[in-house]
Amino acid sequence: MDDWLKDSDEVKPSWITVDLAIFTVRADQLMVLLVERGLEPFLGRSALPGGYVQKDETLREGALRELWEEAGINGRQLHLEQLGAYGDPDRDPRGRVVTIAYLALGPDLPVPVGGTDAARAFWTPVAELTEVAEGLAFDHAVILADALEEIRRKFEYTAVATAFCGESFTLSELRKVYEAIWGQRLDPSNFRRKVLSTSGFVQSTGEQRLPPTGRPAALYRRGSTWLLSPPLLRGVG
Amino acid sequence: MDDWLKDSDEVKPSWITVDLAIFTVRADQLMVLLVERGLEPFLGRSALPGGYVQKDETLREGALRELWEEAGINGRQLHLEQLGAYGDPDRDPRGRVVTIAYLALGPDLPVPVGGTDAARAFWTPVAELTEVAEGLAFDHAVILADALEEIRRKFEYTAVATAFCGESFTLSELRKVYEAIWGQRLDPSNFRRKVLSTSGFVQSTGEQRLPPTGRPAALYRRGSTWLLSPPLLRGVG
DNA sequence: CCAAAAGTGTTAGTCCTACACCCATGA
């Protein structure tokens, strides 16, 4: 490293990690992926998946790599955005470690299987983890809370909800995603109208899907519009 | 630093900096604070103010300290929020430097004066810096663009606009802030109604202020509400 | 009185909500 970089009593280099808050919707519930730590510190405790950023990769590339190594998930198919940096000097007992948190959203993903790091990973319903969250390693409870707030906010004014659906989806599936995140019933007919009247939100595929019972539903895929205006307001609640 | 931290060919420690995108509204224009770099690399080029995070401070504390050292601004009086981390491996010619960008918004601030680092600081109207921005040091043009997008978005659904006003302000002053950011006229009467009907957005002080000419205007201060629902939509535009 | 800016009222149109109703399928 060049010697024109400042190194003094006040300024020291830090370790950089990425941590991932990975969400999916399964059985009408918002789930987050946690891992059981296999190393000190916090050995055996639950944590968000993550790891060190390597020398020659971008932060995003590091997040994608950890997504694969720790969770067995190919990130090219899901929504990945940066949440923010967490760098309190005492957040890691090993020393100064600044972590860049990423938010990942994907359709109902396969349960992680054995054989890799991902074997230690498991899905947890966020509705049930209020007590569990306090036991998370590092400051991961804070990161998780920030991630949840970010999701709820972004649902109102972006098309991010489609990230929880597969390649093609019905409007009912999309609506159930909103209902899971907002914890509130939405009127199917009004929801349909709002979504379809926002040009570019979704795009008809022309195909249909048969529900277990009832009339076949039209299939849609993501449109090109990301920012929704007007936003899909959640009711007064 | 503990030896249980990974150090290998792939993983190396990094330098952590904070960079500040500081905005104010003056003469109905959105302005950003830039500095002329006094050190290599990019000596003499314009850049966002910023510097190294010290050993025992949080990222936010580092941002507040740089705000004071580089811009002569006491940050306790303004809005300061984290924008995100920028850490491409080649963003700094000196080596791996990850920067945490902060967004700062404040009322018309005193022009930085000589005698300190802040002597090199100057306000630039964002409307005019399209060409200038390309010449900024490091990836600061990207950070600045992200900051502007964040401001415009947050104006719609938060009360962040009040950060550009002083302790107390008239509704016209607040409206002019919106007009400066959105580059669009707003109907004074409709604006007033929207703001006042959003409970907790602003709070009457009972005082008045005399404009250069015309009827005195009632003064308000920030209310306790941060999230606006419904959002102050910017018109179809 | 006039100009300028604050502040109120009104109206026509748009959007939203709630809910009734029809449609297409499997059993």
Add this chain to the structure above:
DNA sequence: TCATGGGTGTAGGACTAACACTTTTGG
């Protein structure tokens, strides 16, 4: 034909944009 979920229609109310109008000041 029944149950189930998909999909359309509609009436009342809420919200909005546009703009006319009144109020209060200094000159």
